[in-house]
Amino acid sequence: MFTTAVTTALIMYALAGVISLLVAGLIKLLFVFVRRFGGGK
């Protein structure tokens, strides 16, 4: 049970890390789009 919990925790941490990177990338992408097409500076 403990080994399963450790494995699951590591998988969940990795998954959360990937999603966080995705959100950060999304923010960067938004910037490019909004600044190029939205007339922002």
Added chain:
Amino acid sequence: MHLSDVANIFQGLSSFGHSTWLMIFARIGLIILGGVLVYYGRKGVLEPLLMIPMGLGMAMVNAGVLFLDPTTAAVISRSTGEAVMADGTIQGTLMLAPFVERTDDLMYILQIDFLQPIYTFAFSNGLIACFVFMGIGVLLDVGFLLARPFQSMFLAMCAELGTVATFPIAVALGLTYNEAASIAMVGGADGPMVLFTSLKLAKHLFVPITVVAYLYLGLTYGGYPYLIRFLIPAKLRAIRPVARPVVKITSGEKLAFAFVAGTVLCLLFPSAAPLLLSLFVGVAVREAGLHYFTAMIENTLLYGATFFLGLLLGVLCEASTIFNPKVLVLLVLGIIALLLSGVGGIIGGYILYFFSGRKVNPVIGIAGVSCVPSTAKVAQKEVTKVAPDVVILPEALGANISGVITSAILTGIFVSLVPLMQ
């Protein structure tokens, strides 16, 4: 008329005579603890907005125990399994009965206990947690996050170390997967997330878990400065961040971020959608310039929800409700979770420090723990003590806001994945 009938007038006192020694000490201890919370709340050591109503609720619910009439006693007994006494009565209060769930019993209790309507219709379904999140959304300036998204999200992920590491530790200490995930969320240092996760995964333990979480969150303001001083030498605390060109973020960009990030996260984690919607609708209202809505959420909703949250948490600390054999384990795990998250955040700060060529102040790492805005303020305060002219608050706030988002992500993962584990 007998002497016992006179004692019956003062049921708060006479109820002690019908309790076990453990319960008597528990009630007295909780009354004293309530007083301590009020005292330290008034002094500003603990968060007064939460601790003063909580302390009063805690003291008075444990003082105001009486013998409920046989009809009410039967309803309580049916829900809790607690045996009624020989005269058909049972000990309880006229404030709240958190374990009553059957619809007809609940309808009866709603007419008896004065806080039951707020508990049933706003607390146990997470509405109060969502109101608090809307308020946090209105207060957040996501510009700090948008200026340095990768750095902020990296620090916030490091500061989730406690959330992830506490999960297997809790399992090793004998908790089930669902219970372990609920208490591990304390590492996210986000009260509404803990409330939400425990309601979804371990409803039978959500009272002690939420109380433990809010008690400890009040302590971060007092405890984290020592952790920073212990792990980061004064020389490194005084590092001045390199001046970078100011990135100006328009309100339109922040609104677009709220829309896209909120929608994508809801798409990924529908089970955390109520909290995500609440957070991002707060951000959107602020950035869209809807001043009437902003004022309503910031003043009425946030303060109203915080007041009732504190009061209900206090009232839920009735000795017979909170005393569960697992409470001691939860107390230990809660402090481990917060401690590991603080350490994780500082490790993240050190990683940035080394990778940036020793130019980043590692103290900003602690702000990745999403106790908005306490941890960012703690970070700035500790830096100011050794270098009064060094400002790290903008970067710290970026990490702090990212912490809310990573906590929401982990809540979504826990709520979605943990129930699938056998």
